[in-house]
Amino acid sequence: MTNPAALVQSRSFTTLEGHRPTIVHKRSLDILHDPWFNKGTAFSMTERDRLDLRGLLPPNVMSSEQQIQRFMADLKRLEVQARDGPSDPNALAKWRILNRLHDRNETMYFKVLIANIEEYAPIVYTPTVGLACQNYSGLFRRPRGMYFSAEDRGEMMSMVYNWPAEQVDMIVVTDGSRILGLGDLGVQGIGITIGKLDLYVAAAGINPQRVLPVMIDVGTNNEKLLKDPLYLGLQEHRLDGDEYIAVIDEFMEAVFTRWPHVIVQISRVSGHSSLLQRYRNAYRMFNDDVQGTAGVAIAGLLGAVRAQGRPMIDFPKQKIVVAGAGSAGIGVLNAARKTMARMLGNNESAFESAGRQFWVVDAKGLITEQRENIDPQALPFARKVKEASHQGLWEGASLAEVVREVKPDVLLGLSAVGGLFSKEVLEALKGSTSTRPAIFAMSNPTKNAECTPEEAFSIVGDNIIFASGSPFKDVDLGNGHIGHCNQGNNMYLFPGIGLGTLLSGSRIISDGMLQAAAECLAVYMTEEEVLKGIIYPSTSRIRDITKEVAAAVVKEAIEEDLAEGYREMDARELRKLSQEEIEEYVMNNMWSPDYPTLVYKKD
Ligand SMILES: NC(=O)C1=CN([C@@H]2O[C@H](COP(=O)(O)OP(=O)(O)OC[C@H]3O[C@@H](n4cnc5c(N)ncnc54)[C@H](O)[C@@H]3O)[C@@H](O)[C@H]2O)C=CC1
Ligand SMILES: CC(=O)C(=O)O
Numbered sequence: 001m002t003n004p005a006a007l008v009q010s011r012s013f014t015t016l017e018g019h020r021p022t023i024v025h026k027r028s029l030d031i032l033h034d035p036w037f038n039k040g041t042a043f044s045m046t047e048r049d050r051l052d053l054r055g056l057l058p059p060n061v062m063s064s065e066q067q068i069q070r071f072m073a074d075l076k077r078l079e080v081q082a083r084d085g086p087s088d089p090n091a092l093a094k095w096r097i098l099n100r101l102h103d104r105n106e107t108m109y110f111k112v113l114i115a116n117i118e119e120y121a122p123i124v125y126t127p128t129v130g131l132a133c134q135n136y137s138g139l140f141r142r143p144r145g146m147y148f149s150a151e152d153r154g155e156m157m158s159m160v161y162n163w164p165a166e167q168v169d170m171i172v173v174t175d176g177s178r179i180l181g182l183g184d185l186g187v188q189g190i191g192i193t194i195g196k197l198d199l200y201v202a203a204a205g206i207n208p209q210r211v212l213p214v215m216i217d218v219g220t221n222n223e224k225l226l227k228d229p230l231y232l233g234l235q236e237h238r239l240d241g242d243e244y245i246a247v248i249d250e251f252m253e254a255v256f257t258r259w260p261h262v263i264v265q266i267s268r269v270s271g272h273s274s275l276l277q278r279y280r281n282a283y284r285m286f287n288d289d290v291q292g293t294a295g296v297a298i299a300g301l302l303g304a305v306r307a308q309g310r311p312m313i314d315f316p317k318q319k320i321v322v323a324g325a326g327s328a329g330i331g332v333l334n335a336a337r338k339t340m341a342r343m344l345g346n347n348e349s350a351f352e353s354a355g356r357q358f359w360v361v362d363a364k365g366l367i368t369e370q371r372e373n374i375d376p377q378a379l380p381f382a383r384k385v386k387e388a389s390h391q392g393l394w395e396g397a398s399l400a401e402v403v404r405e406v407k408p409d410v411l412l413g414l415s416a417v418g419g420l421f422s423k424e425v426l427e428a429l430k431g432s433t434s435t436r437p438a439i440f441a442m443s444n445p446t447k448n449a450e451c452t453p454e455e456a457f458s459i460v461g462d463n464i465i466f467a468s469g470s471p472f473k474d475v476d477l478g479n480g481h482i483g484h485c486n487q488g489n490n491m492y493l494f495p496g497i498g499l500g501t502l503l504s505g506s507r508i509i510s511d512g513m514l515q516a517a518a519e520c521l522a523v524y525m526t527e528e529e530v531l532k533g534i535i536y537p538s539t540s541r542i543r544d545i546t547k548e549v550a551a552a553v554v555k556e557a558i559e560e561d562l563a564e565g566y567r568e569m570d571a572r573e574l575r576k577l578s579q580e581e582i583e584e585y586v587m588n589n590m591w592s593p594d595y596p597t598l599v600y601k602k603d
């Protein structure tokens with residue numbers, strides 16, 4: 001609505017050239033992607049509202065001086081090479097190069113990623129994505145995804161319309177509170193949602209135009225970030241309680257109003273279990289840290305039983321020590337107990353006796369019923385004091401003591417404490433009663449792994465099963481033998497759970513669908529591979545395993561009568577499909593990175 005006469009007039013009143021407004025014929029992302037007009041984080045709040053930019057930038061408005069400071073700090077940091085452990089000193093540089101390609105040409109980016117997934121999954125996902133999140137204020141260039149902040153309360157329903165895509169299939173959302181095992185990274189946690197969605201595209205073939213990374217910035221309790229003048233997020237302490245829930249409620253309502261068929265994957269949020277219970281029957285959503293991790297661990301635990309040359313049905317006999325009773329650990333414990341109970345007859349007494357197979361150690365040691373202020377989630381796994389004392393154990397016994405007394409078949413870590421499986425703990429595991437003890441050092445990123453495969457094989461012995469959350473190289477055991485290092489990461493499940501849910505059209509993600517996904521992964525490896533100690537596929541097979549997982553999820557949704565169909569495949573047609581046809585249907589709906597022919601058409 002610019003009046004040219006008014007413009008001419010305003011010119012005669014202003015003395016400084018720079019005070020004249022610039023007329024733009026663009027809005028929203030088109031401005032952010034235009035180097036002539038883009039101001040990045042320096043767009044003021046009123047400009048963000050005027051130009052439909054609200055939600056497309058991190059919430060903290062920066063001055064141009066601060067922007068330059070941030071850029072210079074980042075440039076200088078290059079000189080002090082950012083390292084992610086000894087494995088790859090150039091990891092962050094690779095992340096930047098890939099990120100730039102992602103911004104320029106998505107088709108080419110995903111072609112590169114899919115063709116070299118084994119090499120670049122560790123860059124766009126764990127471990128390097130953790131480093132990228134830690135350095136995000138410096139690495140931030142072109143925004144990707146949406147930001148909803150505590151200050152956007154009351155506005156979210158309109159803000160979602162600032163996103164340019166008419167259809168969104170997959171949202172991964174975080175509040176940045178617990179990024180991998182790296183703690184509270186606030187707004188910088190957006191990086192993990194981008195990394196997870198990269199895997200949705202690369203592994204599940206979700207169309208990249210239909211994915212949306214989301215950061216819900218409710219503040220941060222990271223004191224360093226609260227004081228950093230260059231931090232991009234809200235510099236307030238985190239909201240919690242009802243205020244926190246109200247923000248997430250508003251977000252969920254907004255995205256499901258605009259995109260009723262979207263699937264929301266919650267990742268690394270603070271109110272993990274209550275949020276899951278709050279939304280799982282109302283929305284198409286799941287929590288990958290709780291449910292995805294549980295499924296991957298179950299598949300691995302069953303693989304470890306097979307690797308001992310025993311049938312999977314022997315799983316309920318396994319003695320399992322779990323280090324870490326947070327969202328991931330409790331998710332695994334509940335799922336493992338249910339799986340055992342099902343194998344034992346699925347009744348009350350089966351469930352009771354399954355519970356006795358677990359010993360849980362957290363930061364305060366062994367959890368028994370004597371624990372003060374016990375987390376209600378951990379309570380079902382607390383050992384009875386009398387039983388513990390018969391075993392020579394007590395409330396708060398150390399991990400090494402527990403391993404020494406229990407002599408477990410499995411030692412599983414989800415503690416985020418690097419090196420927790422110390423020499424003493426691994427020495428104790430040598431006393432395991434298993435013919436082939438299994439070690440799952442599942443914490444991410446690399447430096448948080450409870451132990452390395454070298455430590456495990458060299459201390460416990462060659463005849464073990466080893467898996468870690470972040471990738472490590474196999475170990476040369478000498479004499480031509482290889483100690484396999486499996487990657488036990490929820491990335492083998494969440495893309496297939498999302499794709500299967502999408503293609504089935506199920507309105508919710510049921511326990512049965514999650515169980516079907518885990519069972520599919522558990523039987524994916526051949527007997528021969530499992531006996532060699534290979535219990536998870538290599539990343540190079542992630543597209544294939546994802547297709548299988550998605551097909552298993554579709555099948556289960558049909559069996560549970562939840563499938564409502566997708567596009568022209570309605571519920572009736574879906575029900576007629578054979579197993580092979582379901583797989584074909586899944587494959588035919590996976591996006592591939594090929595250039596389409598473009599034709600210009602006026603709106
Ligand atoms: N491999 C995978 O697919 C996944 C791995 N993870 C990893 O699991 C780790 C934990 O994640 P969350 O459960 O979300 O964290 P959390 O913060 O909710 O829980 C951490 C738990 O570890 C316990 N802990 C701390 N110090 C300990 C010690 N010295 N000994 C024993 N336990 C100790 C704490 O008491 C707490 O129970 C992270 O490193 C994360 O990256 C999480 C999800 C998936
Ligand atoms: C893999 C993953 O989701 C985590 O470490 O949190």
Ligand SMILES: [Mg+2]
Pocket residue numbers: 180267268288289
């Ligand atoms: Mg996670």
